[in-house]
Amino acid sequence: MCAVSHFLRRMLMSSVRELIDSSPMNRVQIRVLLVCLLCNMIEGYDILSMSIAVVPLSEQWALSGSQVGTLLAVGPVGMAVGSLVGGPLADRIGRRPMLLLSLAVTAVFIGLSATATDLSTLSGYRLLAGIGMGSVLPALAIITAEFAPARKRGFVLGVLSTGSGIGGAAGGAAAVLLMNTYEWTAVFLLGGALTAVMVVIGVVAIPETPDFLASRNTETARRKLAVVMEKMRLTGADKDPRAGRIPVDIVGGVTSKGANLRSAVMVMIGLAFMMGTTVMYFAQMWIPKLLVLAGMSANQGISGVLLVSLGSVAGGALLAVLSTRISPFVLVFAFTIAGGLMMGVFSLVSGNLVLAMVVAPLLGLCNQAIVVGVYTLVPALFGPENRTSAMGIGLGMGRLSMIVMPLLVGVMIDGGWNPEALFQIMVLPCVLLLLLIFGMQKFRNRPQRNAPDDASRAVLESHA
Structure with a gap:
């Protein structure tokens, strides 16, 4: 009986996914993408606001380079924990409840960061806010990917990624205006309020994903799935003639079940996340401080990182x-x-x-495109039963580099390293990432996805 139940679940998952893949994008899918895009803007705002707020903070609290590095690192520590815990939890309780809970936690502790009066308190709040944000990110990516047809996954994840850059650029500009009028505390108050608004919007606008519901073998899940599919108007009558043109490399290396979390594929993707995250967040976290050390004013340093964020938007879109x-x-x-x-x-x-302001957006463009490119591999390589876990593990490994990198850079600054040498050493992660990409391209397999045949559909219909 258990084997039959598992068979029916696998066939239902294949049937639902086949219907989504063979249909054009509809209003529900576009709405989900837009709301997830807005949620992702919160991450961009939060990371960049911290890198901007640390400039006046370091002067007001007389922080050393190592202390600044610690303050920048505690958020990624929380993100790593959140990604590693939140990803597997979302595979158990669902993508939607995990997303809403994580946004609520993030809103509370970003807002409380404004009340901090010393380094330890602010670091604690940043750690807890990071745990919430770390749980948001894998859920966002998988929700976006699972609502989209397979041929559109790279596109929708690219669009999703622009949210971080838009949030960083727009939110960063707003943070600068707030700090000029008020103090650094206003930056966190705004971030907490915006995140709380996204909780409310998420409750109304984001349903559970069809892939997750199809992977559950319960009557409640089947009823919810029927409601979602009805809202999406997926009856199979309106097939997209472009459905068959799915790039081979998007679906390569996938079985009907997906890759194992203990496979070499998971290790290579995790390491790829680490290298890509290192170069991207080095630029976002440290450019303001390093440009100031290179002789520019605080406002010029902030302008540099805002241009990096604008480049990130272009990188995701490209x-x-x-x-x-x-x-x-x-x-x-x-x-x-x-x-x-x-x-x-x-x-x-x-x-x-002048030259730094020209190169900054190009640097942001390349860094964002690297990370989004790694994102696009996860939904294709893993099945619904472990897809968010895989994304969470990959993001968690990426966050580990965000923890170590600010600490090391802070120590190197205190040790007398100049900004030029720090930027040059960041070329090394790019070289290592090239080797990983070459390895994944060489060793991945390309079995075909299994679609339910007529006999399987008959069994499904008999159990409907």
Whole structure:
């Protein structure tokens, strides 16, 4: 009986996924994408607001380079914990409840950060806010991917990724205006309020994903699935003629069940997340401080990181467009080479305001495209039963680099390293990422997805 139940569940999952993949994008899917995009803007705002607030904070509290590094690192520590715990939990309780709970936790502790009066208290609040935000990110990526047709996954994840850059650029600009009028505390009050608003919007606008509901073998899940599919108007009558044109590299290496969490694929993707995250967040976290050390004013340093965020928006959008035509492996490889070159060039121009402002958005573009390219591999390589776990593990490993990197950079600054040398050493993660991409391209398998045959559909109908 258990074997029959498992068989029916697998066939239902295949049938639902086949229907979504063969249909055009509808209003529900677009609405979910837009709401997830808004949620992702919160992450961009939070990370950049901390890197901006740390400039006046370091002067007001007389913080050393190591203390600044600690303050920048505690958020990623929380994100790592949140991703590693929240991903598997979302595979158990659902993507939607995990997302809403995580947003609520994030809202509370970002807001409380404004009440901190010393380094220890602020670090504690940043840690707890990071745990909430870390749980948000895998849920957002998987919700977006599971509502989209397989051929559109690279596109929707690229669009989703632009939220971080938009949130960073728009929110960062707002943070600068707030700090000029009020103090750094206003930055966190605004972040907490915006996150609380997204909790309310999420409750109304985001249903549970069809893939997750189809993977549950309960009557309640089947009823919810029927409601969601009805809202999406997926009856199979309106098939998208482009449905068959799914890039081989998007679905390569996938069985009907998906890759195992203990496989070499998981290890390589986790390491790829670590390398991509290192170069992206080094630029976002440290450019304001390093440009000031290179001789620029605080406002010029902040302008540099805002331009990096604008470049990130362009990078996500560019990858979204290219991913429908080019293998993500090729895209990540190309952008990694470009990102390493931009990091080296930035090291040479960091003391020149005009040239630094020209290179900064190009650096942001390449870094964002690298990370989004790695994101696009996860939904294709893992099945609904462990997909959010895989994303959470990958993001968690990426956050580990966010923990170590600020601490090391802080120690290196105290040790007398100049900004040029710090940018140059960031070329090394790009080289390591190229090796990982080459390894994944070489060793991945390409079995076909299994679709339910006529006999399987008959069994499904008999148990409906």
